[in-house]
Amino acid sequence: MDKIKTIIFDLDGTLVNTINVTIPAFENVIKDLKEKNMIEYLPDKKEIMKYIGYPIDQIFTNLYDSNDKKLIEESVRLLDHYEEIIIENNDNIFFDGVIEVLDYLSRKGYKMMVLSNCNTTYLNSILKKGIEIYIDEPYCSEMFDWKDKEEVMKKVIDLNKKEEYVMVGDRKHDIKAAKDNGIKSIGCDYGYGQHEINSADIIIKDIKELIDIF
Numbered sequence: 001m002d003k004i005k006t007i008i009f010d011l012d013g014t015l016v017n018t019i020n021v022t023i024p025a026f027e028n029v030i031k032d033l034k035e036k037n038m039i040e041y042l043p044d045k046k047e048i049m050k051y052i053g054y055p056i057d058q059i060f061t062n063l064y065d066s067n068d069k070k071l072i073e074e075s076v077r078l079l080d081h082y083e084e085i086i087i088e089n090n091d092n093i094f095f096d097g098v099i100e101v102l103d104y105l106s107r108k109g110y111k112m113m114v115l116s117n118c119n120t121t122y123l124n125s126i127l128k129k130g131i132e133i134y135i136d137e138p139y140c141s142e143m144f145d146w147k148d149k150e151e152v153m154k155k156v157i158d159l160n161k162k163e164e165y166v167m168v169g170d171r172k173h174d175i176k177a178a179k180d181n182g183i184k185s186i187g188c189d190y191g192y193g194q195h196e197i198n199s200a201d202i203i204i205k206d207i208k209e210l211i212d213i214f
Contacts, residue, residue, distance in 0.1 A: 001184065001202075001213055003163045007105060008153070009135075010053065010169030011116040013191030014207075016126060017095050018052050025082035029075055030063075038071055039064060052192050053171035055117045055141055055148075080121045087125040094129070095190065097208040102134040104211050114138040115153060117173065150177040157181065168210070172196035186213070 012018045026048045033039045043063045051059040060075045061067055087093060105112060114135050116123060119142040127138055137156065144152045150173075157165050159181070167178035170191020178185035179199070187197025189205045197203060202213065 001166065004110070004166050004184070004214070005161075005164040006111040006113060006157075006166075007210075007214075008113045008115050008157075008165060008167045010167075010171070010174050010188075011114060011118060011123070011126060012052050013170035013193065014168055014174075014188050015095065015098050015114075015131065016093055018049075018192065020090060021083060021086050021093050022052060023048060025079055025086055028082045029078040032078055033071070033075065038074065041065075049192055053117060053169075053173060055146055056119060057146070076119070080119070083122055084125055087122075087129060091129070093126070094131075095207055097206065099130060101207050101210050102131055105214060106134045108214060110214065111136050113156065115140075115149060115156065115167070115177075117141045117149060148177075149173045150180040153177045153181050153183075157183070166201075170194075170197065175200050186210070 009015055012022060023045055030039070030042055034042060047063065051062050056076055056079065057072050060072050064071065102112065112135050114123070118140045120140055123138055123140045127135060139152060139156055141147060141149070141152060144155065162182045165183040166186060167174055167183060168186045168188065169175065170188040171193040175185045175187060175197055185200040187200030187203045188207065189197065189203050204210065
């Protein structure tokens, strides 16, 4: 990792402990839609966790096994609403050590980016909880018309300096995006896609291990 100058972070399952934020929001969305008779099947927490880190519309499509545009749009609207409330009223949204690690990397002179499959509402809400000062370039899929992560990465990195980047994430989308763009990857085994990160260049079990790596 000697040549690395820019570290790209995923959000959910990498910096954000989704169990404290997104899961309660999803449960509220599903409850609301059930009360409105818009859905019959109620996905449980385990099933929701399977898709965390996917683009939002894909999460709901998978959970409902439906491409109903009206249903998906209403689900996303409600999710934005509940996530914003939960994030605003919860100071325990990051994994232990996140602020410490970001501060360390910043002081070491690394450039830091966020690249997430979330939307801008969620991204901005998370940034305002204390990491905005460390993230030089925050990006999310919504800014790029919901393109796949590997396509978005291609647009935001300097393809002539691939050796200077590393992607840190917990899902297959993160590792695939890195490999497709020819950059290094660090898989987060403490996240939600443990079996998906086996092909990462390095695997960590705690975000604080980044201090030893960098």
